[in-house]
Amino acid sequence: MPTNFRLITIPVSHYVEKVRWALDYLKIPFQESPQMPPFHRGAVKKYGVTTVPVLIADSLAEPLRMRIVKTDSTDILRYLDTLHPGKLYPPDPALQELSTELETLLNLTLGVSTRCWGYSYILTRELLYPHWTLGVPFWQKLLFPIIFPKVEPIIRESFKITTTSGAKSYQEIIGVFDRVTEVLSDGRKYLLGDRFSAIDITFAALAVPILQPAEQYTASTSLDLLPAQMQADIRNCRSTPAGEFGLRLYRENRR
Ligand SMILES: N[C@@H](CCC(=O)N[C@@H](CS)C(=O)NCC(=O)O)C(=O)O
The missing domain is CATH 1.20.1050.10 (Glutathione S-transferase Yfyf (Class Pi); Chain A, domain 2)
Incomplete structure (x- = not known):
C-alpha cells in the first residue's frame, strides 16, 4: 500500500471532487496541489495529460520504492478500490x-x-x-x-x-x-x-x-x-x- 498520495487539482473541478470524496471516504490521507487554469497544465504535463485530477501514489519503503500515477478520475477510483477491495465498486x-x-x-x-x-x-x-x-x-x-x-x-x-x-x-x-x-x-x-x-x-x-x-x-x-x-x-x-x-x-x- 503506497504511503504518500498527492492529488493535482483545479480545486473547483467536479471531477476532482469525485476523487477527493473517494479518498476521504476510504480515509486515505493525501496532499492536494491546487492549481488555477491554465497553470494546472504545467503541473500535469510530465504525466502526459492536460487535465486534472492526477493522483501520484508513492511507496517510500525500501526495497519496494515505487510510484503509481493515475490521470483520470474513474481510473483513480478503480485504483483506490484495489487498495480497499469492494468498498467503492461492489463485486456482485x-x-x-x-x-x-x-x-x-x-x-x-x-x-x-x-x-x-x-x-x-x-x-x-x-x-x-x-x-x-x-x-x-x-x-x-x-x-x-x-x-x-x-x-x-x-x-x-x-x-x-x-x-x-x-x-x-x-x-x-x-x-x-x-x-x-x-x-x-x-x-x-x-x-x-x-x-x-x-x-x-x-x-x-x-x-x-x-x-x-x-x-x-x-x-x-x-x-x-x-x-x-x-x-x-x-x-x-x-x-x-x-x-x-x-x-x-x-x-x-x-x-
Ligand atoms: N475524463 C477526465 C476529465 C477530467 C476533466 O475534464 N478535467 C477538467 C476539469 S473539470 C480539466 O482538467 N480541464 C482543464 C483542461 O482541459 O485544460 C476525468 O474524469 O478525470
Whole structure:
C-alpha cells in the first residue's frame, strides 16, 4: 500500500471532487496541489495529460520504492478500490451492468453537461474569479486579471458556449436526472442498492454545479448572486427525486 498520495487539482473541478470524496471516504490521507487554469497544465504535463485530477501514489519503503500515477478520475477510483477491495465498486456480478451504465452516463454526460451549463452563465471575470482562485497559490491568484481575457475565448470555443448552450446542457442534465430518478424509484437507498458506492459519489460530485450543496468542498456561492436562469435551474433540479438524493448524499455521506 503506497504511503504518500498527492492529488493535482483545479480545486473547483467536479471531477476532482469525485476523487477527493473517494479518498476521504476510504480515509486515505493525501496532499492536494491546487492549481488555477491554465497553470494546472504545467503541473500535469510530465504525466502526459492536460487535465486534472492526477493522483501520484508513492511507496517510500525500501526495497519496494515505487510510484503509481493515475490521470483520470474513474481510473483513480478503480485504483483506490484495489487498495480497499469492494468498498467503492461492489463485486456482485448482478450489479455490474447497472454500475457500468450509470458510471458511463454520469462521466460522459452529466459531468460534461453540468460544466458546460455552468460556464454558459458564469464566464465573466467577476463570477469566475472566486471559483478559479479558491485555494490556489497566491501568485496564480494575482495573475487572474491577466489570464482571464486570454482563456475566456478558449473556454468559449472548447466548450461551445453560445447563447443557447446553457439551455441545451440543462436538458441533458434533466435527461440524466430522469434516469437516476427512475433507478431510485423502487425505494432503494443508493444507486446500486443498499450500499453506498463509487456510483453515488460520481453522481453527487458531478451534479455539484447544478445542485450547489451546502456541504460542497468549495464554499457555495449565494444563489442570489447568480444569474436568474441559473437560480431557476438549480431550484428545479434540487426539487427532483434525483436532486434530493444528491443533496442527501452530501448531507449524510460526505465527510
Ligand atoms: N475524463 C477526465 C476529465 C477530467 C476533466 O475534464 N478535467 C477538467 C476539469 S473539470 C480539466 O482538467 N480541464 C482543464 C483542461 O482541459 O485544460 C476525468 O474524469 O478525470
